[in-house]
Amino acid sequence: IVTEQERNEAEQFLKERNIGKFALFHTGARRILKKWPLERVAEIMKLLHTRYGLKPVIAGDKNDSEDLQLLQPMVPFEIHQAAGEISLLTFAAMCEKATLFIGNDSGPFHIAAAMGTKSIALFGPGDPVFHPHQANARFIHHILECNPCDMVHCKYPENPCIRRIVVEEVEKEIAFLIGQ
Numbered sequence: 001i002v003t004e005q006e007r008n009e010a011e012q013f014l015k016e017r018n019i020g021k022f023a024l025f026h027t028g029a030r031r032i033l034k035k036w037p038l039e040r041v042a043e044i045m046k047l048l049h050t051r052y053g054l055k056p057v058i059a060g061d062k063n064d065s066e067d068l069q070l071l072q073p074m075v076p077f078e079i080h081q082a083a084g085e086i087s088l089l090t091f092a093a094m095c096e097k098a099t100l101f102i103g104n105d106s107g108p109f110h111i112a113a114a115m116g117t118k119s120i121a122l123f124g125p126g127d128p129v130f131h132p133h134q135a136n137a138r139f140i141h142h143i144l145e146c147n148p149c150d151m152v153h154c155k156y157p158e159n160p161c162i163r164r165i166v167v168e169e170v171e172k173e174i175a176f177l178i179g180q
Helices: 004-016 038-052 066-074 088-097 107-114 167-178
Strands: 022-026 055-058 100-104 119-123 137-141
Touching: 004 088, 022 038, 022 088, 022 107, 038 055, 038 066, 038 100, 038 167, 055 066, 088 107, 100 107, 100 167, 107 119, 107 137, 119 167, 137 167
Parallel strands: 022 055, 022 100, 100 119, 119 137
Antiparallel strands: none
16 A cells, blocks of 8 residues: 555655664554653663664654654654654555554554564553554553553553553563564
8 A cells, every 4th residue: 555655755754854773653642541651752762772773753643743842852862753744654654664663552553563563562551452463563561450441530540551561661572573
């Protein structure tokens, strides 16, 4: 379904920003209980930048683009913005070029995994039936007795399931997918 036009648009986006090796991030979520804390995303961005030489690129729609303003002060390097700037099919073409995708349980994660990108999904209150099944895709999901829930009324508001995912768990999945 991805055409040469979308592949060319992805290539142009990367070329204009001097992006070589990169990791795609989808930090947004339609429900706050499905959104991993941005300070933890920043820690993963630092790890990927320092250890693997990957530049971070934020993907998603225009609503997700606001996360860049919050994330940028947390890291000492540039985060590139694709959220709200490229089409869904151009995003799919970018997935073909990305070293890694990390995101919340969402459509962009499933697109990245389907495009063959090494991907990590962070599941909060989502239904386990939507876990990935591709060999290139991993997930972290602390399934509590209340899962799946309505994603609005949390039984553990002081420590919802998405916040139980710690940076070290994501680091372990990164190492599994792309090496030490």
